[in-house]
Amino acid sequence: MHFHSLFQNFGELTVTGLAQGAIYALFALGYTMVYGVLRLINFAHSEVFMVGTFAAVLTWGLFGLDQDSATPSVGAVLLLLLAGFLAAALAAGIMALIVEMVAYRPLRRRNAPPLVFLITAIGASTVISEAVGIGTHRNVSSVPPLIRPSTVVQIGNTSVTNIQILIVGLALVMMVVLDLFIGKTRLGRGVRAVAQDPDSAALMGVNKNRVISLVFLTGGLMAGIAAVMYLLKIGGTRYDAGFHLGIKAFTAAVLGGIGNLRGALLGGLALGLAENYGSGLFGTQWRDVVAFVLLVVILLFRPTGILGESMGRARA
Amino acid sequence: MIDQKTAMPRRTWRNRNGNGSPFRGRWARLPRSARWASLLGVALLAYLLPYVGSIPGIGPQIVTEGIDWPSALFNISYFVLLALGLNVVVGYAGLLDLGYVGFFAVGAYSVALFTSPDSILNTGWSWLAAVPVAIALTLVSGVILGWPTLRLRGDYLAIVTLGFAEIIRNTANGAEFMRGDRGFGGIPHPPGSLGDNSPIFGVRDATPYYWLGLTIIVVVIIGVRNLEHSRVGRSWLAIREDQEAAEMMGVRTVKYKLWAFAIGAAIGGFGGVMFAGEQGFLNSATFQLLFSILVLAGVVMGGSGNIPGAILGGALVSYVPDRLRGVEIAGTDAFQFRMLIFGFMIIVVMVFRPQGLLPSRRRAAELADRAKEATA
Numbered sequence: 001m002h003f004h005s006l007f008q009n010f011g012e013l014t015v016t017g018l019a020q021g022a023i024y025a026l027f028a029l030g031y032t033m034v035y036g037v038l039r040l041i042n043f044a045h046s047e048v049f050m051v052g053t054f055a056a057v058l059t060w061g062l063f064g065l066d067q068d069s070a071t072p073s074v075g076a077v078l079l080l081l082l083a084g085f086l087a088a089a090l091a092a093g094i095m096a097l098i099v100e101m102v103a104y105r106p107l108r109r110r111n112a113p114p115l116v117f118l119i120t121a122i123g124a125s126t127v128i129s130e131a132v133g134i135g136t137h138r139n140v141s142s143v144p145p146l147i148r149p150s151t152v153v154q155i156g157n158t159s160v161t162n163i164q165i166l167i168v169g170l171a172l173v174m175m176v177v178l179d180l181f182i183g184k185t186r187l188g189r190g191v192r193a194v195a196q197d198p199d200s201a202a203l204m205g206v207n208k209n210r211v212i213s214l215v216f217l218t219g220g221l222m223a224g225i226a227a228v229m230y231l232l233k234i235g236g237t238r239y240d241a242g243f244h245l246g247i248k249a250f251t252a253a254v255l256g257g258i259g260n261l262r263g264a265l266l267g268g269l270a271l272g273l274a275e276n277y278g279s280g281l282f283g284t285q286w287r288d289v290v291a292f293v294l295l296v297v298i299l300l301f302r303p304t305g306i307l308g309e310s311m312g313r314a315r316a
Numbered sequence: 317m318i319d320q321k322t323a324m325p326r327r328t329w330r331n332r333n334g335n336g337s338p339f340r341g342r343w344a345r346l347p348r349s350a351r352w353a354s355l356l357g358v359a360l361l362a363y364l365l366p367y368v369g370s371i372p373g374i375g376p377q378i379v380t381e382g383i384d385w386p387s388a389l390f391n392i393s394y395f396v397l398l399a400l401g402l403n404v405v406v407g408y409a410g411l412l413d414l415g416y417v418g419f420f421a422v423g424a425y426s427v428a429l430f431t432s433p434d435s436i437l438n439t440g441w442s443w444l445a446a447v448p449v450a451i452a453l454t455l456v457s458g459v460i461l462g463w464p465t466l467r468l469r470g471d472y473l474a475i476v477t478l479g480f481a482e483i484i485r486n487t488a489n490g491a492e493f494m495r496g497d498r499g500f501g502g503i504p505h506p507p508g509s510l511g512d513n514s515p516i517f518g519v520r521d522a523t524p525y526y527w528l529g530l531t532i533i534v535v536v537i538i539g540v541r542n543l544e545h546s547r548v549g550r551s552w553l554a555i556r557e558d559q560e561a562a563e564m565m566g567v568r569t570v571k572y573k574l575w576a577f578a579i580g581a582a583i584g585g586f587g588g589v590m591f592a593g594e595q596g597f598l599n600s601a602t603f604q605l606l607f608s609i610l611v612l613a614g615v616v617m618g619g620s621g622n623i624p625g626a627i628l629g630g631a632l633v634s635y636v637p638d639r640l641r642g643v644e645i646a647g648t649d650a651f652q653f654r655m656l657i658f659g660f661m662i663i664v665v666m667v668f669r670p671q672g673l674l675p676s677r678r679r680a681a682e683l684a685d686r687a688k689e690a691t692a
Contacts, residue, residue: 106667292480300464
């Protein structure tokens with residue numbers, strides 16, 4: 001127990017925890033939306049994220065940037081970031097659609113039990129990650145230094161860097177946009193209808209397959225954005241980068257209440273904070289243990305997560 | 317069909333519904349003694365598998381190239397054992413366990429802690445003495461994990477079990493007495509020696525370990541099969557098909573789920589015990605999450621809820637990647653493509669045969685029902 005170090009670094013741990021949590025939250029959206037609509041664990045979502053990271057690295061590579069380049073000028077950085085986010089989101093979204101078409105749609109037609117979906121998703125996940133692994137010779141791909149971490153705000157002994165502000169701010173914006181999309185638009189109403197009762201929704205003229213594709217696409221887009229955030233924070237990616245992070249993101253989704261968009265945000269941030277405080281208190285090797293113990297404890301007292309499940313019933 | 321009807325009228329509905337193969341009907345009509353004799357024959361053939369390479373023609377096609385054949389067989393044997401254990405949890409009771417490797421690790425680490433000279437317990441037991449303790453500890457760990465969590469619904473259980481496996485792995489990594497990736501060395505092999513005082517279970521040849529694994533598998537199959545046809549097995553089935561209905565009929569669901577969990581855990585622990593005894597060394601890198609996912613894929617691919625299916629699936633997930641080692645495909649070593657090919661195999665099998673390769677009769681019927689309800 002290092003209470004001293006926990007209190008001394010409390011601010012620092014909070015800020016980094018929030019940044020990590022924001023990535024979990026965006027990543028978790030894909031799990032939570034697919035679960036909300038189909039009641040399935042989309043195991044291949046972690047690879048969707050991983051494809052997003054590589055899409056961004058490739059895009060920056062196309063602009064002639066690699067890890068050794070100098071930091072470009074401010075205008076160029078903004079353009080490059082935009083290109084990176086777009087490419088990652090598009091690639092991840094398309095990957096998610098492909099996964100849905102290849103691994104899920106044929107089974108949905110036969111109404112296969114959920115376990116079978118999980119296994120095909122595992123197969124799809126293996127194929128994607130191995131294909132990328134073989135293509136990249138299982139090496140780490142590093143990111144050009146687009147943003148030099150620099151302290152923007154200083155509160156007491158806590159410094160907040162520009163990257164952390166970007167990550168948390170963008171994640172919040174994306175969450176609000178998605179929340180509005182699901183809550184206010186016509187397409188979002190379709191998603192909520194299918195989540196509530198797929199058969200009745202189909203009778204009311206909602207195109208179920210289109211809604212499901214839309215859900216996968218949006219989940220993929222969010223994962224792509226999370227992927228670029230991850231790159232900015234970590235500085236590199238590898239073919240197996242998604243796996244462990246995916247487990248954490250899924251944990252975050254369950255923690256907040258799977259199937260619930262706001263739950264994903266809350267769960268992500270809570271998980272990021274908890275594991276940072278935990279590693280401050282017990283040492284970094286206990287980070288994951290703290291995260292999973294927290295999950296078990298919360299599920300014991302609130303069996304459907306902090307905010308409860310259901311995309312349909314709650315307004316989100 | 318007609319003579320089947322007269323001979324075995326109770327079984328014909330399955331054939332008429334297309335749920336059972338003709339083979340099944342014929343098999344069921346055989347006298348009990350003939351069925352046992354043929355099973356004995358199959359078991360005997362399994363014991364002879366280490367020598368399959370000397371069969372001219374097909375033999376060399378079967379044996380692995382990049383890894384010696386007895387070792388590959390040993391790998392198959394503990395994968396099959398784990399698949400049988402997971403089949404109890406997933407196939408019979410319908411509980412989705414994504415962290416089965418956790419129990420495997422508990423079994424293996426228990427042996428390491430009691431026997432290895434590196435352990436702080438410093439007991440230095442023999443392998444055999446540690447076996448019952450390790451199995452008991454795994455059983456207890458199954459109950460400890462299951463008791464609070466089995467009240468959770470299916471998918472929540474999945475993530476909690478996954479978390480459990482990660483907790484075990486991280487504890488092995490982080491706790492001082494678990495020695496992290498330095499690991500435990502000098503774990504003794506199973507006892508026994510040949511006439512000339514050389515040990516049966518040596519380090520050079522994995523064949524005896526395979527035979528040991530096979531023997532344990534046979535014992536486990538007999539046990540599991542009897543359980544399946546007992547009150548416990550029927551309760552599992554009821555829970556799997558409709559938990560609420562089972563509860564209303566007086567099945568104590570939590571109790572029987574706990575049973576399934578504990579039995580599955582103990583079998584997984586047995587796998588770990590065997591593994592530790594063969595390897596002689598283990599560290600925290602041994603127990604990756606991918607491992608439980610592979611075993612689960614094996615169970616579902618083989619046909620969950622069916623013992624032959626679990627055996628086939630467990631054997632496939634171990635054999636296919638091992639067989640691809642050291643094979644040349646288009647001029648390059650297939651080793652690096654092995655998981656890619658394996659992933660494709662999973663997708664193809666599940667899309668075209670969602671009930672699994674060798675499904676249980678009841679599971680196949682459930683699936684046919686579901687397919688009729690399909691609306692999409």
